[in-house]
Amino acid sequence: MIQEFTSILFATNLSEDCAQAYNLALSIATRYRAKIHILHVMDKxxxxxxxxxxxxxxxxxxxxxxxxxxxxxxxxxxxxxxxxKLIQDTLNEFCLELGRECGIEYNHTPPQVLIREGEVVSEILNQARENACDVIIMAGKASRFGHSARIGHTIKEVLRQSKVPVLVVPPAENG
Structure with a gap:
């Protein structure tokens, strides 16, 4: 059976590393006419x-x-x-700018921006469950040395605990 996507959770920390992951989330959402939930968690x-x-x-x-x-x-x-409100505006601008850069027009259901405070992994998993998400999309971190990407603790824990697929996208190489 081919996976259908109706609801996507894109978890972001607003870093540059997230750009490629957001482009992929937009692309998948456009292809499947899926709803995107953009989540930023402020760690307590x-x-x-x-x-x-x-x-x-x-x-x-x-x-x-x-x-x-x-x-x-x-x-x-x-x-x-x-x-x-500041974070909401920043997320909206982040999403619009990235969409323009990759030429993707996401012109159906506008993304739902979720701003939560709490333990990051728990909030990601809770929002995926609450919004009936079919997939969680997250960005790997650029390595400080060399061109490889790395996976941090948050991604490892989400991968370990998630009940839905987790797509980890490496950041774009600069240069």
């Missing part, structure tokens, strides 16, 4: 880090520092715009 700091800093500084001071840094970063980077 480990609980033990929070607990350690609360213990050292006191919970009130730690919360005050966190809020101060969040406010300063928001003001410096995005003014009054909420963080999720």
């Amino acid at each position: 700091p480990a609980e033990y880090t929070d607990n350690f800093l609360k213990g050292v500084l006191g919970e009130e001071k730690w919360n005050e520092i966190q809020q101060s840094h969040a406010d300063a970063a928001r003001s410096a980077l995005i003014g009054k715009k909420p963080t999720n």
Whole structure:
């Protein structure tokens, strides 16, 4: 039986390494008229880090520092715009630009952009399940030395735990 794709999860960290993977996701979605779910997960700091800093500084001071840094970063980077809106705009621009570069016109169901906070592997698997995805598409990382691609911990864990096929796409070679 030939695999039909109706729902694709494209997990991205917004790095340049994701460009070729997104092009492939667009191509598959166009071919099968599938819905694309574009997922970006913001990793939460480990609980033990929070607990350690609360213990050292006191919970009130730690919360005050966190809020101060969040406010300063928001003001410096995005003014009054909420963080999720900035990420949403960035993802939309990322997708449009890559589509233009590879000449793929994805003109049916617009991609659904999902921004989640939590443990990255769990969120990828949860979103694949919740959106009834037939495949998860992820990008390998460019090696710092040489031209080979490498697979990081996140991809290895998604491959190990996923109930649907996972397509890992090497980044395009520069030059």
